[in-house]
Amino acid sequence: MGIRSRYLWAGLAMALGACVQAPPPSPVSSAVSPGSECRSIAALIAFDFEGAPASPCAVLGERDFAVLVTPEHAPPINPSPWYAFRYESAGDAPVTVTLRYLGGTHRYAPKLIKDGGAASDLPVTISKDGTSATLRLPAGRGTVTAQELVLPGDASADLRRWSALVGTVPFSLGQSHDGRPIEAVRLGRVDAPRLVVLLGRQHPPEVTGAIAMRAFADHLALMFARDPALGQHTQVLIVPQLNPDGVARGHWRANRGAVDLNRDWGEFTQPETRSVKLWLDALPQGVRPVAMIDFHSTARNLFYVQGDEASAAQQRFLASWLTGRENTFAGYDFTIEPRNANPGSGTAKNWFHAVYAIPAYTYEVGDASDRAATRAAAAELAAGLITALDQMAQ
Numbered sequence: 271m272g273i274r275s276r277y278l279w280a281g282l283a284m285a286l287g288a289c290v291q292a293p294p295p296s297p298v299s300s301a302v303s304p305g306s307e308c309r310s311i312a313a314l315i316a317f318d319f320e321g322a323p324a325s326p327c328a329v330l331g332e333r334d335f336a337v338l339v340t341p342e343h344a345p346p347i348n349p350s351p352w353y354a355f356r357y358e359s360a361g362d363a364p365v366t367v368t369l370r371y372l373g374g375t376h377r378y379a380p381k382l383i384k385d386g387g388a389a390s391d392l393p394v395t396i397s398k399d400g401t402s403a404t405l406r407l408p409a410g411r412g413t414v415t416a417q418e419l420v421l422p423g424d425a426s427a428d429l430r431r432w433s434a435l436v437g438t439v440p441f442s443l444g445q446s447h448d449g450r451p452i453e454a455v456r457l458g459r460v461d462a463p464r465l466v467v468l469l470g471r472q473h474p475p476e477v478t479g480a481i482a483m484r485a486f487a488d489h490l491a492l493m494f495a496r497d498p499a500l501g502q503h504t505q506v507l508i509v510p511q512l513n514p515d516g517v518a519r520g521h522w523r524a525n526r527g528a529v530d531l532n533r534d535w536g537e538f539t540q541p542e543t544r545s546v547k548l549w550l551d552a553l554p555q556g557v558r559p560v561a562m563i564d565f566h567s568t569a570r571n572l573f574y575v576q577g578d579e580a581s582a583a584q585q586r587f588l589a590s591w592l593t594g595r596e597n598t599f600a601g602y603d604f605t606i607e608p609r610n611a612n613p614g615s616g617t618a619k620n621w622f623h624a625v626y627a628i629p630a631y632t633y634e635v636g637d638a639s640d641r642a643a644t645r646a647a648a649a650e651l652a653a654g655l656i657t658a659l660d661q662m663a664q
């Protein structure tokens with residue numbers, strides 16, 4: 271049994287006491303297999319779809335289940351306890367599911383999707399110490415997720431939409447551990463000298479960042495479609511899902527290589543980060559990154575930007591793009607957090623700043639930020655980006 275299996279089963283036993291109903295772990299492979307489920311005579315919960323981690327579960331009663339929400343590898347990591355499962359039940363009575371967190375506490379307000387409709391918030395009772403959360407699910411069938419599902423197929427559809435707008439084709443930068451393509455699209459000409467790099471979803475659960483990035487890129491693609499002259503001097507590389515394996519497998523943080531991709535910039539030990547590096551290394555002569563924005567999620571809306579190390583030109587970019595706009599978007603207040611580069615920390619922000627001497631920011635969206643306001647602010651910020659690049663060049 272691997273370290274992860276031992277960890278999971280010890281945790282499950284700890285969390286559930288003697289109630290563990292699942293079969294004993296196999297001595298050779300992981301105890302947790304994709305498509306696992308727990309079933310009683312009245313109901314079932316299952317983890318057999320993309321985005322759902324293969325969580326250990328237990329039947330506590332006919333309509334009462336427990337799910338152990340665990341990271342893909344042992345802590346320490348930045349806890350982002352992601353969960354996703356579907357359920358089916360007979361009769362009219364609700365189903366109770368208790369999420370038991372191992373290595374983290376309750377973070378994401380559960381979303382319920384019933385009958386293919388839109389996701390709605392689901393009432394939740396959280397334990398005092400935050401290590402468990404109990405959900406009462408309406409009878410019938412539905413899907414419960416920590417945040418809205420934005421899966422590799424959704425990113426592919428986005429890329430095709432942006433491509434169609436500007437008349438280019440999506441392409442693959444490389445492959446993930448599991449063999450998924452690291453998909454990208456370029457707005458503007460291949461030889462346009464100014465390159466803006468947009469990265470998304472290094473961290474799988476950070477869906478609000480993905481929501482902002484989609485609206486941001488939608489707006490940029492429209493700008494490039496309406497004004498072909500823009501693409502003569504500026505191009506944008508959009509990589510919406512740098513960690514497709516983690517997204518598909520419902521990881522909390524890491525890729526399939528058990529590495530936090532946003533600590534791998536510089537070392538480039540992972541195929542996903544390396545694919546971006548190799549693409550940058552092969553840029554035509556005269557093309558150079560001028561800005562990088564990396565979309566994430568955290569407790570509240572903020573931008574991590576360069577601190578004292580920002581050059582005068584970089585400060586002009588910041589002043590034009592973000593400064594003074596912190597409270598100007600309805601429902602989307604944000605803060606600007608200057609952080610001095612910490613060489614060797616391996617974040618995309620620090621690597622792009624250190625290597626190219628450009629503004630390289632982390633665009634953090636609050637977990638619970640209003641989605642419509644997030645999208646509206648992102649579109650306005652996209653509109654301001656080109657102006658800020660012009661200011662920086664002066």
Ligand SMILES: [Zn+2]
Binds near residue numbers: 473566567
């Ligand atoms: Zn993140």
